[in-house]
Structures are given as C-alpha cells and as structure tokens.
Amino acid sequence: MTRFLGRLGGWCARHGRLVLALWVVVAAALMGGSLVLGSPVSNDVTIPGTDAQRAHDLMKTGFGPGYDTGGTVQLVLYSADGPLVEKPRKKAVEDVLARLRTMPHVVGVDTPFRRGGISANLQIGLIAIRLQGHDSTKAAENTRALSKAADPARAAGIEVVAADSSTPADKDIKTGPSEIIGVVCALLVLVFAFGTLAAALIPIFTALVSVATGLGVIGLLGHVLDVPKQAGIMATMIGLGVGIDYALFLLSRHRRLLADGVPVVESVRRTVASSGGAVVFAGGTVMIALSALMLGGFPLLATLGWITGISVVTAVLTSVTLVPALLGVLGHRINALKVPFLRGGGSSGSSGSGWAGLGSWVARRPWQVLVGSVLALGLLAAPALALKLGPLDDGYGAKDSEPRRAYELMDAGFGPGVNGPLLVVAELPAKVAGKKDPVVDRIAREVGDVDGVAHVGTPKVNSSGRSVLLQVVTEYKPSDPRASGVVKDIRALSPPGVSVHVGGKVAAMTDAGTRMAERTPLVIGVVVLLSALLLLLAFRAPVVAVKAAVMNLISLGAAFGALALVFSIGLGSRLVGMDAPASSSYLETVFFSVPIESYVPLMLFAVLFGLSMDYEVFLLTAVRQAYLRHGDNARAVAEGLGSTGRVITSAALIMVAVFVAFIAYPDPMVKTFGVGLAVAIAVDATIIRGFLVPATMVLLGRLNWWCPRWLDRLLPNLSVEGHEEEPAMEERPEPVKAGV
Structure with a gap:
C-alpha cells in the first residue's frame, strides 16, 4: 500500500495544477447540482420488527386519507385579544379553511370549532390538514404552502404557527456561522503551529473542498434514499475536523523533509507513502466504526452513520491527492507569508x-x-x-423557532400530551360493523382506563372491519419517561382475541431505546474487534x-x-x-x-x-x-x-x-x-x-x-508507514517472538 501511495503522491505533485482543477470542478459540480436540484431529507424513524412499526403498517391499510403515504399537518391558532369564536376572527378562520380545502393533495381539513379542537379559554385552536399523494420528502415546502394559506387569519390578528418539526423555520437554519467560527479557529491554530500563512491555508482549503464534495454527494443521494435531516450537519462537523487534521499530519511531515534538504517531489512522495498510509488507516478505523452502526437494528442510525462516513472518505481522498498536488504546486513557497513573532514548529519536530x-x-x-x-x-x-x-x-x-412556539401553545391549550399522541391500532378477531360495536367500545374503554391516559379519541374502523384506530393523548409530554410507561401499559392490554399495537413518535422512540439497549454490546464488540484487527x-x-x-x-x-x-x-x-x-x-x-x-x-x-x-x-x-x-x-x-x-x-x-x-x-x-x-x-x-x-x-x-x-x-x-525515508538505524532489534 505504501508503494502505491508513494507513486500516487509523486504523480499528484508533478501534475499539481491538473489535480487541483479536477477537484475544484468535481466539488463545484456536485455542490452545484445539490443546490439546483435540492437536498431532500427524511424524518423516517421506522424500526423493523417493533410494535410501533407494526402499528404504522396497519395504519396504512384501509384507514383512509392521511393514514397512508400522505400525512397530517396541524396549524395552531392563537388569539391574544379574545376568543376565536368571536365573529370577525371566526370569519377569518373559516376563510382559511376554505382556502386549505382547495389546495393540492389536501383531502381533509378539520375545523378548530370542534370538540377537542379548541382550548377551554377559546383562544387556542387546531386545524388538522390531511394530505394524500404529495411528495413526502418535501415536508418543509408543503408545510410552508399550507401555512401561507392561513394569511387571512394573520390579517385578523391571529397568530398561526405550524406544529411540525420539519417546518421551514426549523429546517432552513443554516450552519454557516458554526462553519465560519470553526474554520477561523482552525486557521489560527494552524498559523501558530506552522508560523506561515501559506502552510496554514493548505489544510483549510483541502478540508473545504472535501466537505463541499461530501455535502454535494449527500444532497444528491437524498433524491434516491431517505437521508436524515441531521446528516448534512454531522458530515460537515466530522468532515471539517478530520479533513484539516489529515492534511495537517501530511504537511508536518513534508516540511520536516524539506528542512532536511529533500527535493520537493521526492519529499511529497515520501510523505504520502508514510503519513499518507497512516491517514488511510486512520480513516479506515473511522469507517469501520461508523459502518458497524448497521448492526444497531435502527435504520435511521445506520443511514446517519454511513452517510456521515462519506465525509471521511472524501477527507482521505483529498488528503492523499489534493494535498500532494498543492504541495507540488507551491514547492518551497510553502514557507511563504511568515507571520511575525511566530517561530512555527511544523518543520522541526525535534x-x-x-x-x-x-x-x-x-x-x-x-x-x-x-x-x-x-x-x-x-x-x-x-x-x-x-x-x-x-x-x-x-x-x-x-x-424563537416555530416548532417550539407551536409546542408551547398546544401545551398551554390542550395539555402536554397533545404534542405526542399515541396511535393505538387493535387487530380484531372478526369483522365489526363500525365504531359502536361492543368489541370496539371495550377496547376504547380499556385504553381509557390505563393510568396516565388523559383522552381517547373517537375510534375509527378500517375498511375491512378488522382493525380499529384510536388516537390517545397522555398526561405527559413526549420526553417524559412516564409517557413511555403508558405505551408499555397499553401494549399489555389483552382483550379476548385482540392484538393491541401502539405507534406514534413516543412509541417509536420507546422501541428505539429498547433496540439500542439490546444491540449496543454487539456494536461495541464488533467495532473494538475490527479496529484491534x-x-x-x-x-x-x-x-x-x-x-x-x-x-x-x-x-x-x-x-x-x-x-x-x-x-x-x-x-x-x-x-x-x-x-x-x-x-x-x-x-x-x-x-x-x-x-x-x-x-x-x-x-x-x-x-x-x-x-x-x-x-x-x-x-x-x-x-x-x-x-x-x-x-x-x-x-x-x-x-x-x-x-x-x-x-x-x-x-x-x-x-x-x-x-x-x-x-x-x-x-x-x-x-x-x-x-x-x-x-x-x-x-x-x-x-x-x-x-x-x-x-x-x-x-x-x-x-x-x-x-x-x-x-x-x-x-x-502490511504496514501503516513506509520506512524508506528513515535514517540509518543505530541497531534494529529483532521482533519479539513468543518464547524468545
């Protein structure tokens, strides 16, 4: 491997301008394509083999619009100046409802002037919008359009916010300030380490090209795969860190060799053959660790892991190709633009x-x-x-985000549990006529009697008459551990011949915690074993x-x-x-x-x-x-x-x-x-x-x-580093063997 890396480094140093141009073109094309075509993200938290997933699968069968591949968006209304039912405000809300019903993919709109749709003080209301056939990867755009339709209510002095964690106010927050601060701090450290601005800028430039390439790939992957919304920020965070570090290790070795009088191209060749091998091994350990997350049994975590690993791969590739190219182009000018009063230690390593x-x-x-x-x-x-x-x-x-404002309004108007309702799906032993059937009534009654349940919605029977759906509101906010306890208690119900399943975000995260606890020893063991190997x-x-x-x-x-x-x-x-x-x-x-x-x-x-x-x-x-x-x-x-x-x-x-x-x-x-x-x-x-x-x-x-x-x-x-540039050995000991 070291010989191959050495030849690669030498070739890149001799053809530095070509390699530099290729990387810039590739990074610009990928990033540009991602910006033009968009970077779809997904909040899919499906966990195969869990009870929450079973409930989700049952909800997609026969429960009508909004329960299959569509979804539901809620708009929260708040009138600080008086009740929503007063004539001017009510008229404005009804205008909003009429506009929403005419929008594409909207198959149902529930008025806030219904039981459970308006708070006791009549100042907070919920509009539930059921969608079908829309592009679920464009949640932010869909929510933005629905929220825009509520402008008549805003004109009447009513505050309108979307109760959805993928709303534009949250999703469109950019990482720019964090990236800039991180890059500036890194540049300062590099200037102090090397003492020259030319040397300090090489790791920064390489890391930026690496991150841009990685983000471009991730953005385009969003069109064919479910990419978690945190993938971009995680890739940026890890990519900047390892990208700068890997280039730093290579640059330090190169400057030491130059100080010893080694010619530029030969120095680059030796650097990539030696420190480049260490970079490949180091990047390999990161990839092994991230890839092992696939054993966690949680698709979101596995996807987040290997997609984050893309930034590590691009960091390794730029380190063993782009860094040598830049070193070849600059030659001895690597020590140009010295900073006064800074000695710089990158070339000594004494x-x-x-x-x-x-x-x-x-x-x-x-x-x-x-x-x-x-x-x-x-x-x-x-x-x-x-x-x-x-x-x-x-x-x-x-x-100040819109999701948090919606959360607090719903909490104040309807109680904490409304922010994380449970979706209970019961599989019935025989077909029932409708929601008034005694079996359905018994299920609703038993669910309502569970400790911690605040409200049980009207049962909904699917088209086959073999499943019933209940929306259950607990007394606890979604992050309260007691909400998970309610999930487990409902699942423990056993009406004769009935299988009870619980879905929704709280149930999914409860199952995720259980799955993580089960799989953590396996993941840790595999990572440690493979890394040690x-x-x-x-x-x-x-x-x-x-x-x-x-x-x-x-x-x-x-x-x-x-x-x-x-x-x-x-x-x-x-x-x-x-x-x-x-x-x-x-x-x-x-x-x-x-x-x-x-x-x-x-x-x-x-x-x-x-x-x-x-x-x-x-x-x-x-x-x-x-x-x-x-x-x-x-x-x-x-x-x-x-x-x-x-x-x-x-x-x-x-x-x-x-x-x-x-x-x-x-x-x-x-x-x-x-x-x-x-x-x-x-x-x-x-x-x-x-x-x-x-x-x-x-x-x-x-x-x-x-x-x-x-x-x-x-x-x-197999060796991490080549040894052809080592000084003459004082005395090379024999490897220590068993029994010696």
Whole structure:
C-alpha cells in the first residue's frame, strides 16, 4: 500500500495544477447540482420488527386519507385579544379553511370549532390538514404552502404557527456561522503551529473542498434514499475536523523533509507513502466504526452513520491527492507569508521539544503517572452514572423557532400530551360493523382506563372491519419517561382475541431505546474487534492492538461524563444555548435537564472511537519507528511523543474548536455531539495520549511489540508507514517472538 501511495503522491505533485482543477470542478459540480436540484431529507424513524412499526403498517391499510403515504399537518391558532369564536376572527378562520380545502393533495381539513379542537379559554385552536399523494420528502415546502394559506387569519390578528418539526423555520437554519467560527479557529491554530500563512491555508482549503464534495454527494443521494435531516450537519462537523487534521499530519511531515534538504517531489512522495498510509488507516478505523452502526437494528442510525462516513472518505481522498498536488504546486513557497513573532514548529519536530521532555518524565515514573491518569479519568467519567436517555420533543427546540412556539401553545391549550399522541391500532378477531360495536367500545374503554391516559379519541374502523384506530393523548409530554410507561401499559392490554399495537413518535422512540439497549454490546464488540484487527495488521503487535482499543474506550467515559453533567444534570445546558420553558422556576432554569436521544451514545461511540484511533495510529507509528532504530523501549516512547506531540496537540485543538463551534447550532442533537466530541478529543489528546498511553507502553516494555511466531507467519506484510525515508538505524532489534 505504501508503494502505491508513494507513486500516487509523486504523480499528484508533478501534475499539481491538473489535480487541483479536477477537484475544484468535481466539488463545484456536485455542490452545484445539490443546490439546483435540492437536498431532500427524511424524518423516517421506522424500526423493523417493533410494535410501533407494526402499528404504522396497519395504519396504512384501509384507514383512509392521511393514514397512508400522505400525512397530517396541524396549524395552531392563537388569539391574544379574545376568543376565536368571536365573529370577525371566526370569519377569518373559516376563510382559511376554505382556502386549505382547495389546495393540492389536501383531502381533509378539520375545523378548530370542534370538540377537542379548541382550548377551554377559546383562544387556542387546531386545524388538522390531511394530505394524500404529495411528495413526502418535501415536508418543509408543503408545510410552508399550507401555512401561507392561513394569511387571512394573520390579517385578523391571529397568530398561526405550524406544529411540525420539519417546518421551514426549523429546517432552513443554516450552519454557516458554526462553519465560519470553526474554520477561523482552525486557521489560527494552524498559523501558530506552522508560523506561515501559506502552510496554514493548505489544510483549510483541502478540508473545504472535501466537505463541499461530501455535502454535494449527500444532497444528491437524498433524491434516491431517505437521508436524515441531521446528516448534512454531522458530515460537515466530522468532515471539517478530520479533513484539516489529515492534511495537517501530511504537511508536518513534508516540511520536516524539506528542512532536511529533500527535493520537493521526492519529499511529497515520501510523505504520502508514510503519513499518507497512516491517514488511510486512520480513516479506515473511522469507517469501520461508523459502518458497524448497521448492526444497531435502527435504520435511521445506520443511514446517519454511513452517510456521515462519506465525509471521511472524501477527507482521505483529498488528503492523499489534493494535498500532494498543492504541495507540488507551491514547492518551497510553502514557507511563504511568515507571520511575525511566530517561530512555527511544523518543520522541526525535534525530539528535544517540550513533548519529548514530557515523554522522558513519564518514562521515569510510569506507575505514578498511570495511577494519576486513571484517577483523573475516573473523576471525569463519574457523572456518566447520571446520564438520562429519552426522546427529545419540540419543547427543547430553539427558543424563537416555530416548532417550539407551536409546542408551547398546544401545551398551554390542550395539555402536554397533545404534542405526542399515541396511535393505538387493535387487530380484531372478526369483522365489526363500525365504531359502536361492543368489541370496539371495550377496547376504547380499556385504553381509557390505563393510568396516565388523559383522552381517547373517537375510534375509527378500517375498511375491512378488522382493525380499529384510536388516537390517545397522555398526561405527559413526549420526553417524559412516564409517557413511555403508558405505551408499555397499553401494549399489555389483552382483550379476548385482540392484538393491541401502539405507534406514534413516543412509541417509536420507546422501541428505539429498547433496540439500542439490546444491540449496543454487539456494536461495541464488533467495532473494538475490527479496529484491534486493523491495528494488528498495521503493527503486527497483539498487545499494542488490544491496548489501543481499550484506551479509546476510556476516552468515551469522559465524553459521557460531560454529557451527563451538561444535559442530564443540567449544570451547563444554558451555556450551550438550551432554554428552559418560560413557566420554569428559577432552580429549573439554572439546572435545566435535557434528555439525550437513545441512539446518540451509540453514534457518539462510533465517531469517537474512530477519531481517537487517528491519534493512536500516529503516536504508535512514531514510537515503533524509534524502537526499530535502537531497541530502547522507554527512549522510543519519549522520542515518539516528542516527534508527534506538537502535531497531535494542534490537530486536537483544531478538532475541539470545530466541535465547540457547532454547539451554537440550534438542534439539541448537534449540541450533544458538539459537547461530547469536544471533551473526548481534548481528554484523548492530553491525559490519554500524553500520559496514560506512554506510561502503559513503558511498563509493558518489549511486550508492546511481542508477536507469536504462528501469528507473525499468518499476518500479511502490511504496514501503516513506509520506512524508506528513515535514517540509518543505530541497531534494529529483532521482533519479539513468543518464547524468545
């Protein structure tokens, strides 16, 4: 692999302008096509094999318009100046109803002047619009058109908002500010790291091309696949971080070789053959971790994982092709535009640096460092015991967003449960005549008697007479754990011969939590095993491979501890932009607890495990090369930390800056990822890579590179880095074999 990468890097350096032009054209074409054709997203949370999915499938059969491939949109009306039933306002609302009934794909409009459609104070009303035959991937556009039809009500002084989490006010929020902040912070770190503006701009430009290419592909995929609405922002967040980091690693090696007098093209060839191999392996571990999410049994999570992985693939491709091209075009001008008063360390990498000193200090007292690191990591992870998982609802949305405003109005007018109704579908043993049948009446009565049920709607029997549908409103908001308890209690009902199924968002997320709990051990096991196997192939050292996997798991504890502290305990929820409801007490405002979606920890695990492995690979390759030169394990650890510490720290600072910038994004899920990723990367690059890993490697000694003879014969000759540019070896030790 290293020879192929070396030839590829050399060719790109010699044909730099051509490669640069090709990448710009490809990125512009894909991004342009996505902008022109649109980037459809889906909120599909189907989970095959669950009770909620069974209820959904039954609803599509024979219940009429709005229950099949169409859907329902609700417009919430609020009259602050008086009742909606007063003549001028009522006339305006009736005009809105008439306009809605004439719109395309609208097959039913329920007036707010009905039982259950207007609040007790007559100031809040709900218009339910049933759609059929529309393009379900254009939810925002459809909702925008329906909301526009309510302008006569607005003219009469009535506030109208759409109760739909895909409304334009929420969906069209752009990531621009977060991207700009992240890029600016990354540029500052790169300027301090390299001391020249020319060198600092290469990783930024490469990452932007990579992200644009990835987003273009994702946008176009939305026309043929169900792409989650968070996919774009996740791809941008991860793509910026790894794109800049991978280019940084390559650029640092190239500048060191140039400083040693190696010609430009030869330097690029060696850089891509060596550090390029590490980039491919690092990207491979991220892809393995994200691909393992397919075993989670949750299609939304699996799709989010592999689509996010597209940004990692483009980052690797631009790193081994576009970066060499830019280095070839610039030549020695890579050190142009020096920034005054900044020395820049990208070209030295001297083992006499402060990081080498730290490595030597750790090597002299490994046991003390090991104990101290474990205690520090234990303290950081301790809050994770309070981690609270649960579904998020629109009540946690951005304070000024339309979905949150609709949520609060519906809560005030009809109670918290109306924001997350349960859809109960009962399969009947025999055909019934209609909703007055005794069997149907008994089902409705038993459902209504369940603790926590506030209201049961009028039963609806399907066209075959073999299923009945009930809309059930609980006493609890969708994110309240007690709402999930009501779901389970209704499912436990057992009228003679009747199968009761519960659907709706609350039921779906309840099933998602159960599925995640069942599948999490499998996903973690597969990710750890495959990543350890990849490291074994790279380093031919079983102990190092297993230890690296364990170290990556440790950094996750700190991430989950931070999430619990900020969101579950609520100590920092306000700092990250989460706003408590207006009705909250002072204490509730200060400690505003926010549930974390059940699939977030597993997604976070996959992303973090892959990203943490990046730094592990780069540190281990440096230690291994030093050990192969002279055979002194403690000295090799110090030299490896000294040669990579500055680069890894710069890379971690960049990634932390990018992730922190995205905390400003209004989506609560993105905020949780921003906090978790930023804390984990910071801990990983400092406590774990700076102290824990070196201490354990010193204590393990020659066992780090031990490999049984039989395994050494079985493993293919695959290496992360090429060694043709290594200096003459003082003494190359023989690999440590079993029994030696």
